[in-house]
Amino acid sequence: MEKRKIKWGIIGLGNIASQFASDLLVLQDAELTAVASRDFSKGQQFAEKFNAFKVYDSYDLIFADLEVEIIYIATPHNSHAELSIKALENGKHVLCEKPMALSYQDAVRIVEASKKHNRFFMEAFWTRFIPSIQDVLQKVNKGVIGDVNYINADFAFYGSETENKRLFDKKLGGGALFDIGVYPLFLSYILLGNPKEILAKAVMHKNEVDLQTSIILQYESAQAVLHASIVSDSDMKASISGTEGRIHLNSPWYIADGYSLFENGAKEAVFSLSYLGKGYAHEAIECHDCIRNNQIESELWSHQNSLDLSKIVEEIKTQIKLSFLF
Structure with missing residues (x-):
């Protein structure tokens, strides 16, 4: 029996997003429904290359698209937390590029949003699934x-x-x-x-x-x-x-x-x-399985796994005096 296609949206259309999108093409049960970029022409080029059906020049518009089930977030690190939370609030499942947040506090906020809105969230540690x-x-x-x-x-x-x-x-x-x-x-x-x-x-x-x-x-x-x-x-x-x-x-x-x-x-x-494609296909397969099983987290790379790693990174950040506060 053929599996129904999981409908993806992608925001942040850089190099990693291109590699991920090329791997979605390898999966028969994946569909790239929409992409969003503040540069509409860049979005059009990306959509044409990877067979996306819709292009938006606003992240809010892709969050509001009722067809999109899961959003892959590949924007710069500083925006991961807020965009993940906003996507979850809009009823979307989320696969967010690592690191999911620049602070442990924000990582906790994302997990809380996933639980509150009962939507799947996973940090995109593709290596875990290789x-x-x-x-x-x-x-x-x-x-x-x-x-x-x-x-x-x-x-x-x-x-x-x-x-x-x-x-x-x-x-x-x-x-x-x-x-x-x-x-x-x-x-x-x-x-x-x-x-x-x-x-x-x-x-x-x-x-x-x-x-x-x-x-x-x-x-x-x-x-x-x-x-x-x-x-x-x-x-x-x-x-x-x-x-x-x-x-x-x-x-x-x-x-x-x-x-x-x-x-x-x-x-x-x-x-x-x-490995399949460029290696990103394996984490996408995990997302598909979790969504079909109505899970809000992966057993292989869970919310707690992400929080544990975030806490380790937070301690290192403190020791080397790295701060993203302005």
């Missing part, structure tokens, strides 16, 4: 590498102040921590949970955003050493070490197409797991 990550998590939970006692992960690239102005703009929630630092933090969190102690140091830009941030998460009997940078490059591999072996996720680890497993006393075992 087959390699799913498989690694299952192996770790089964004890294949014993007790995890060390995680090493980073996310780094050369950002250009002329080409990537958003990254260096405090008003837009720029900086390494919120843009990419959340990825290695996410990996440590899904494997080890909430840390007992957090240590963070950053190199700051004259614009008062962090150019690079290094973090140690201290657990009862484990540590995670993590790094994020928008001014240097890395091989972007991730390693998970345990008492009986270790796992190396292929580069770039956050969208790994496989991993290597080293069990103590055994040779390397290599696993290859492809």
